[in-house]
Amino acid sequence: MQHVEESWSRASTVAALAVCCALLAGVSSARAAGLDAAAIGEATGAKTTVADDGVVRIGWKRDDVAVTVDGVPFPASAGLGSWAAFKATDHGAMVMGDTVVFRDEVEPAIDAAFAHGLEITALHNHFFYDEPKVYFMHIGGHGDPVKLAAGVKAVWDAIKERRRAYPVPAHGFGGPRPTPGGKLDADMIGSITGLKPAVNPDVVKVSRPRDGQMHGTPVGGTMGLGSWAAFVGSDALASIDGDFIMTGPEVQPVLHAMRHADIHIVALHNHMIGEEPAFYFVHFWAVGPAEKLAKGFRAVLDAQDAVK
Numbered sequence: 260m261q262h263v264e265e266s267w268s269r270a271s272t273v274a275a276l277a278v279c280c281a282l283l284a285g286v287s288s289a290r291a292a293g294l295d296a297a298a299i300g301e302a303t304g305a306k307t308t309v310a311d312d313g314v315v316r317i318g319w320k321r322d323d324v325a326v327t328v329d330g331v332p333f334p335a336s337a338g339l340g341s342w343a344a345f346k347a348t349d350h351g352a353m354v355m356g357d358t359v360v361f362r363d364e365v366e367p368a369i370d371a372a373f374a375h376g377l378e379i380t381a382l383h384n385h386f387f388y389d390e391p392k393v394y395f396m397h398i399g400g401h402g403d404p405v406k407l408a409a410g411v412k413a414v415w416d417a418i419k420e421r422r423r424a425y426p427v428p429a430h431g432f433g434g435p436r437p438t439p440g441g442k443l444d445a446d447m448i449g450s451i452t453g454l455k456p457a458v459n460p461d462v463v464k465v466s467r468p469r470d471g472q473m474h475g476t477p478v479g480g481t482m483g484l485g486s487w488a489a490f491v492g493s494d495a496l497a498s499i500d501g502d503f504i505m506t507g508p509e510v511q512p513v514l515h516a517m518r519h520a521d522i523h524i525v526a527l528h529n530h531m532i533g534e535e536p537a538f539y540f541v542h543f544w545a546v547g548p549a550e551k552l553a554k555g556f557r558a559v560l561d562a563q564d565a566v567k
Contacts, residue, residue: 293309293313293315293347294313294315294345294346294347294352294404295404295405296309296315298404298405298408299315299317299345299404299405299408300317302405302408302409302412303317303343303408303409303411303412303415304412305317305318305319305412312346313346313347314344314345314346315344315345315346315404316342316343316344316345317342317343317408317411318340318341318342318343319340319341319342319415320335320336320339320340320341321335321339321340321341321359322335322339323419323422324361324391324422324426324428326339326389326390326391326393327389327390328386328387328388328389329387329388329389330388333389338385338386339359339393340359341356341357341358341359341415342356342357343355343356343398343408343411344356345404345407345408347404348401350401350402351401351402351403351404352401352402352403352404352407353399353400353401353407354377354398354399354400354401354404354407354408354410354411355397355398355399356397356398356399356411357395357396357397357398358395358396358397358398358414358415358418359393359394359395360393360394360395360396360418361391361392361393361394361428362391362392362394362428362429363421363425363428363429364417364418364421364422364428365382365394365396365523365524365525366518366523366524367417367418367420367421368396368414368417368418369396369514369518369524370417370518371410371413371414371416371417372398372410372413372414373514373515373518374413375406375409375410375413375414376400376402376406376410377398377399377400377407377410377411377414378398378399378400378510378511379396379397379398379510379511379514379524379527380397380398380399380510380527381395381396381397381527381528382394382395382396382397382524382525382526382527382528383395383526383527383528391428391430392428398411398414432523432544432546434546435496435546436498436546437491437492437493437496437497437498437546438492438493439461439491439492440461441492441493441494441495441496441497442493442494443463443490443491443492443493443494443497443549444494444549445458445463447494447549447550447553448463448465448490448549448553449465451550451553451554451557452465452488452553452556452557452560453557453560454466454467461491462489462490462491463489463490464487464488464489464490465487465488465556466480466485466486466487466488467480467485467486467487467560468480468481468484468485469484469485469486469504469538470484471484471534471535471536471538472534472535473531473533473534473535474533478534483530483531484504484538485502485504486501486502486503486504486560487501487502488500488501488552488556489501490549490552490553492549493549494548494549494550495548495549496546496547496548497546497547497548497549497552498544498545498546498552499522499543499544499545499546499552499555499556500542500543500544501542501543501556502540502541502542502543503540503541503542503543503559503563504538504539504540505538505539505540505541505563506536506537506538506539506566507536507537507539508566509563509566510527510539510541512562512563512565512566513541513559513562513563514527514541515562516558516559516561516562516563517541517543517555517559519558520545520554520555520556520558520559521545521547521555522543522544522545522555522556522559523543523544523545524541524542524543525542525543525544526540526541526542527539527540527541527542528540
């Protein structure tokens with residue numbers, strides 16, 4: 260009887276392993292089948308290339324605007340190329356990419372990405388003394404490969420539409436500009452944001468520290484871990500600028516909240532290496548009535564808090 264039970268146990272184990280191997284083989288086969296490069300090309304309207312590892316890539320060389328770097332005419336092929344790469348996954352595909360943007364293209368590109376379910380994962384510069392200023396916006400996403408491709412196309416189309424309407428990149432956001440030294444109601448700003456205001460000449464500043472670790476050592480707001488916003492101008496017309504600290508899961512909700520509040524996203528990057536948890540920072544700018552700006556900043560804090 261014991262021999263029969265042992266044989267049955269071995270047979271069950273072998274059967275279970277066979278099922279697992281079959282499932283893994285199915286996943287491997289699905290990945291090996293790769294992505295439909297033609298479908299991605301049709302969805303993006305761009306020529307595709309397929310790498311040896313099955314990654315499907317598209318590119319767009321930004322030669323529509325003449326750029327100089329340190330006074331040197333800069334060929335687009337030397338580093339002004341937008342690209343997106345698609346890789347098969349167990350549940351469709353993932354996309355990663357880098358998009359060349361001039362300053363007045365950033366918001367149309369971000370809004371198009373969000374409208375099509377893509378994520379913004381970085382926004383930074385690659386050069387010094389470039390004219391006009393060039394930035395690089397990294398995107399990502401997971402899901403149906405054709406839908407992801409359509410999202411990339413929407414981002415690139417938004418950029419192209421901006422350049423068709425205004426061939427020369429803008430040098431400002433436009434609109435009225437506040438004058439430093441006006442009357443700012445610090446108590447109102449503190450009440451709306453829920454943070455204690457610090458009043459300096461011409462500036463009202465609020466901040467919220469955060470705790471983390473660097474190489475096993477506890478660090479906090481005094482070491483640069485915190486979100487802050489500085490108000491300049493008057494109650495009627497003020498500017499707000501600042502820095503917002505986020506963990507990975509908080510990044511997209513914070514960025515969405517900023518765009519909903521008409522806050523300009525001007526940089527997205529990390530400040531440290533080796534911290535726990537990993538933190539990211541978004542820098543921002545906006546102009547408007549101080550009350551509206553304070554409410555917008557509070558809404559961003561609320562979006563972050565909702566993730567916890």
